[in-house]
Amino acid sequence: MIKVIAEDFIKEEYLEIVKPLYAELVAKTKLEKDCIEYNLYIDQDDKTHFIFIEEWPDHDALDRHCQTEHFRRLVPLINEHQSKECEFTIMEIFQ
Template sequence: MVVLIAKNTVKEGLQEEFLEIAKEMIARTREEAGCISYDLAGDQNDTQVFYFIEKYQDEKAVEFHRATEYFQTLVPKIAALRVKPSEVSTCTVVE
């Protein structure tokens, strides 16, 4: 299993726009065969920070996700709303 944690710091005042796009990404990704779970969490201490918490069966499923048309379309829209590039941690479940 591969776990991705992607930190997104959104520009002030653009949180609602970010959430609209994120909701579409979440719905589409959850339909992928290799996706185990795909959630979005908001930081309790900073309303501009959101984390995509993604679990996939394997690296092949991650590659599939990144190659989808909607990923290629939605990620640039999300990128335009961020203060800086997304910070992505790729993890392996230990236990």
Template sequence: MIFVLAKAIPKDEEACEKIVEFAQDLIENSRKEDGNIDYNLYSNTCDGTLLFVEQWESKEILGAHLQTEHFLTFGKNIADLVAAELDIAVYEAEATDL
């Protein structure tokens, strides 16, 4: 299983609202993709930071997601709304017994 944590820092409150609005289409369509396990957006109300938390079945499926129209459109739509490039971390996990 692949986990993605993608942090976006909006330029201001208005930019934050627009990013969240654009994210709705991204989230809805990403959840429909084969191999997507979970796709959510969380907001830190203290500083406005947005955090996408995603789960995918494999790196190959994640790679295909990165080429989808909804993903590419989202990136174009928010390019001028973020204070810095998105901070993206990708982790590979496997199940273990407790």
């Protein structure tokens, strides 16, 4: 099992453009057979800071997610409106 935090930073003037793209990305990713968890959150102190919390069985499943039609179509459209690069943290559970 791997847990992922993926953070997006969006230019404020494009928030209403990216929201339906995020909604579609979340809905379609939740339908992937290997998806254990895929939820999107907004920082209470910064409405331009979007945070995905994800769980996948392994790295291969995460790689397959990144190759899906919805990911390859929607993520570049979202990233056109980013104010800075995305940040990713891949984690293992503390035992």
